[in-house]
Amino acid sequence: MRKAVYVLGAVLGSGIALAWAQGMPSDPQIAAIVVTANQVDIDAGKLAEQKAQGSEVKAFAKRMITDHTGVNQAAVGLAQKLHLTPESNPTSQSLKEGGEQNIAKLSGLSGQAFDKAYIDHEVAYHESVLDALDKVLIPSAQNAELKALLVKVRPAFVDHLNHAKMIQSTLAGQ
Amino acid sequence: MYQLHSPARRHETGAPALILAFAMMLLAAVPLAGHAAQPAHRSGGRAHTVIIEGMRFTPQTLTVHRGDRVTWVNKDLFPHTVTAAGKFDSHEIAAGASWTYVAAKAGEYDYVCTLHVGMTGRLEVR
Numbered sequence: 001m002r003k004a005v006y007v008l009g010a011v012l013g014s015g016i017a018l019a020w021a022q023g024m025p026s027d028p029q030i031a032a033i034v035v036t037a038n039q040v041d042i043d044a045g046k047l048a049e050q051k052a053q054g055s056e057v058k059a060f061a062k063r064m065i066t067d068h069t070g071v072n073q074a075a076v077g078l079a080q081k082l083h084l085t086p087e088s089n090p091t092s093q094s095l096k097e098g099g100e101q102n103i104a105k106l107s108g109l110s111g112q113a114f115d116k117a118y119i120d121h122e123v124a125y126h127e128s129v130l131d132a133l134d135k136v137l138i139p140s141a142q143n144a145e146l147k148a149l150l151v152k153v154r155p156a157f158v159d160h161l162n163h164a165k166m167i168q169s170t171l172a173g174q
Numbered sequence: 175m176y177q178l179h180s181p182a183r184r185h186e187t188g189a190p191a192l193i194l195a196f197a198m199m200l201l202a203a204v205p206l207a208g209h210a211a212q213p214a215h216r217s218g219g220r221a222h223t224v225i226i227e228g229m230r231f232t233p234q235t236l237t238v239h240r241g242d243r244v245t246w247v248n249k250d251l252f253p254h255t256v257t258a259a260g261k262f263d264s265h266e267i268a269a270g271a272s273w274t275y276v277a278a279k280a281g282e283y284d285y286v287c288t289l290h291v292g293m294t295g296r297l298e299v300r
Binding site for chain 2: 070074156163
């Protein structure tokens with residue numbers, strides 16, 4: 001399981017590294033990364049809300065859906081206001097593919113195995129997105145409002161990561 | 175008040191009781207919703223504001239006097255709660271919304287957001 005988390009982290013990380021190697025993303029590319037990153041976690045949350053066994057895991061999934069939907073609404077609204085058309089790029093594509101692989105994997109699991117796999121992925125996902133925010137997205141954002149939005153939502157990703165880690169350690173003890 | 179929620183009584187008394195119940199629910203909802211538009215002097219105390227933004231309560235500790243009104247304003251993009259177990263509970267405060275509490279009793283109240291693990295605050299009522 002732990003190995004799978006690292007592999008997944010590497011998948012997410014490779015997209016970020018690729019974008020890094022190709023130069024800093026533009027604002028339309030950042031918009032695509034933000035919207036995709038949120039959508040991937042909303043989709044996983046919707047699956048987990050249905051399939052999760054533990055009440056704590058279900059509640060976490062519901063929180064992910066609500067919080068990331070709120071962030072996405074703000075991101076889409078800002079993109080429209082700034083006339084930014086989200087532009088697909090290696091990082092957003094990598095996030096999307098990673099999300100689809102996660103859903104495919106989770107779909108075949110049930111019970112505690114599902115809960116552990118979902119939470120392990122949530123830990124890896126939030127770590128990767130935080131890494132991207134700090135190293136690529138926030139430093140690259142040119143528009144002040146876009147940068148401010150990224151800075152504003154960063155603490156939510158930290159809180160979600162801490163929350164996921166708490167559940168992960170609880171599940172490990174079961 | 176609880177009788178108004180009793181199906182048996184509602185059945186006996188018919189529509190007027192339902193209207194009365196609805197009116198009372200509306201009245202009861204006013205202090206719960208804590209409309210910030212109400213002037214602070216109505217309660218005789220000062221008005222204070224705690225901003226909820228970036229997963230933090232700011233100021234993290236607020237000291238007020240009895241009778242003061244404290245309004246928590248949620249500037250984040252998703253809901254939060256202001257919850258001191260057994261003392262007060264805002265329930266979910268939507269993004270962009272606020273909740274006001276009249277600090278009636280002296281005491282020190284540690285509160286949390288029940289939706290997010292790391293969010294804590296403290297209200298001291300002198």
